[in-house]
Amino acid sequence: MSHPAADAADAADAADAADAHPTPAGEQAAFPAWVVRAGEGRRTAAALELVPLTFLEDRGTVVRVQFSSLNYKDALALHGRPGVVRRTPLIAGIDLTGEVVVSDDPALAPGTLVTLDGAGLGEDHHGGLAALANVASDGLVAVPAVFTAQQAAAIGTAGLTAALAIDALEDHGLVPGAGPVLVTGAGGGSGGIAIALLAAAGHEVVAATGRPQQAERLLGLGASSILDRAELEEPGRPLQRQRWAGAVDAAGGQVLASILSSLREGGAVAAFGLAAGTDLPASVLPFILRGVSLLGIDSVRVGIAARRRAWERLARDLDPALLDASTRVVPLANAKDEAAALLEGRGTGRVVVRVSGG
Numbered sequence: 223m224s225h226p227a228a229d230a231a232d233a234a235d236a237a238d239a240a241d242a243h244p245t246p247a248g249e250q251a252a253f254p255a256w257v258v259r260a261g262e263g264r265r266t267a268a269a270l271e272l273v274p275l276t277f278l279e280d281r282g283t284v285v286r287v288q289f290s291s292l293n294y295k296d297a298l299a300l301h302g303r304p305g306v307v308r309r310t311p312l313i314a315g316i317d318l319t320g321e322v323v324v325s326d327d328p329a330l331a332p333g334t335l336v337t338l339d340g341a342g343l344g345e346d347h348h349g350g351l352a353a354l355a356n357v358a359s360d361g362l363v364a365v366p367a368v369f370t371a372q373q374a375a376a377i378g379t380a381g382l383t384a385a386l387a388i389d390a391l392e393d394h395g396l397v398p399g400a401g402p403v404l405v406t407g408a409g410g411g412s413g414g415i416a417i418a419l420l421a422a423a424g425h426e427v428v429a430a431t432g433r434p435q436q437a438e439r440l441l442g443l444g445a446s447s448i449l450d451r452a453e454l455e456e457p458g459r460p461l462q463r464q465r466w467a468g469a470v471d472a473a474g475g476q477v478l479a480s481i482l483s484s485l486r487e488g489g490a491v492a493a494f495g496l497a498a499g500t501d502l503p504a505s506v507l508p509f510i511l512r513g514v515s516l517l518g519i520d521s522v523r524v525g526i527a528a529r530r531r532a533w534e535r536l537a538r539d540l541d542p543a544l545l546d547a548s549t550r551v552v553p554l555a556n557a558k559d560e561a562a563a564l565l566e567g568r569g570t571g572r573v574v575v576r577v578s579g580g
């Protein structure tokens with residue numbers, strides 16, 4: 223197997239060509255892909271390359287990728303940070319949306335528009351920042367008819383995770399009218415979709431952001447009020463005023479500890495992120511004196527039944543126009559540059575990567 227490393231200009235040209243003329247698998251000798259290769263020490267280096275079709279392992283379903291998206295994990299992978307890419311060389315991209323070219327799953331006819339989020343893409347398996355992918359069919363979800371391919375990609379891991387978090391809270395007993403539900407990381411991808419989904423389901427949403435300039439957009443998504451993130455960043459007493467009936471947390475660290483100490487009796491927080499850190503400087507008192515719960519969300523390994531349920535919620539409750547208003551579309555060649563903002567906590571809404579036209 224050869225791994226030709228074309229220079230970035232050639233790869234960008236190929237990305238443009240793929241944009242203009244999407245070509246079925248088998249009719250092109252090589253396709254553009256963001257490839258992560260081993261670098262110095264634990265670091266890696268990512269570049270847009272032309273790779274041969276043989277670069278992909280046969281995992282059962284070939285997808286012509288139309289769109290991918292940028293998540294925090296993609297930013298880490300594209301910028302050489304450890305913790306995401308588990309083997310090299312590896313095509314980056316934890317999300318993809320596109321058309322089935324051929325599949326060993328009879329339920330997936332050629333031309334079916336599918337989306338796949340997590341499931342080891344861009345971590346253990348070649349991912350979605352490429353014109354072609356070869357994936358296992360067991361995590362694939364048919365894109366609901368209410369969404370275009372671009373909108374499904376805008377949802378991506380961020381939207382799947384937000385929906386899983388709300389499913390978990392409602393399974394735990396959260397009902398509309400129970401009290402305010404806090405969303406942290408509200409200005410980011412997952413947080414924004416969580417706000418829209420919670421509001422559409424009838425919950426009162428408080429959006430916590432470190433960026434007051436995001437307030438108008440977050441109110442437009444359905445938040446009823448805005449909380450300054452700084453209020454959650456200071457260590458406080460283990461039992462504080464009972465404020466939140468539930469919470470969706472993208473931050474972790476002291477922010478998550480503060481949420482735990484101000485959940486109402488029997489309330490729960492669905493935690494999936496580490497934007498504020500991986501530590502949890504918390505007390506057991508809210509658990510044993512208020513019966514609160516900490517619900518962990520892992521969108522990568524979640525099974526197909528939960529994925530389908532989450533996409534049903536998204537199709538029912540996420541207004542595509544609201545999603546579009548919080549989405550930016552960028553070309554494949556710009557993925558690495560665009561990802562830099564996510565690493566710095568400056569990401570806003572969702573960034574979709576146009577791979578092959580759609």
Ligand SMILES: NC(=O)c1ccc[n+]([C@@H]2O[C@H](COP(=O)([O-])OP(=O)(O)OC[C@H]3O[C@@H](n4cnc5c(N)ncnc54)[C@H](OP(=O)(O)O)[C@@H]3O)[C@@H](O)[C@H]2O)c1
Pocket residue numbers: 293294295379380383406407408409410411412413430431432433436451472473477493494495496497498499519520521522564567568569570571
């Ligand atoms: N467990 C899973 O399956 C799963 C799935 C998806 C994502 N995640 C994780 O969830 C987190 C959010 O993902 P995302 O895609 O929504 O990322 P994102 O678009 O980059 O959003 C993260 C947001 O967190 C806030 N933030 C940044 N720095 C912070 C800090 N120091 N303290 C508190 N908040 C901070 C910012 O919003 P404001 O400026 O508005 O505060 C930022 O926009 C990431 O840590 C990601 O790795 C986990």
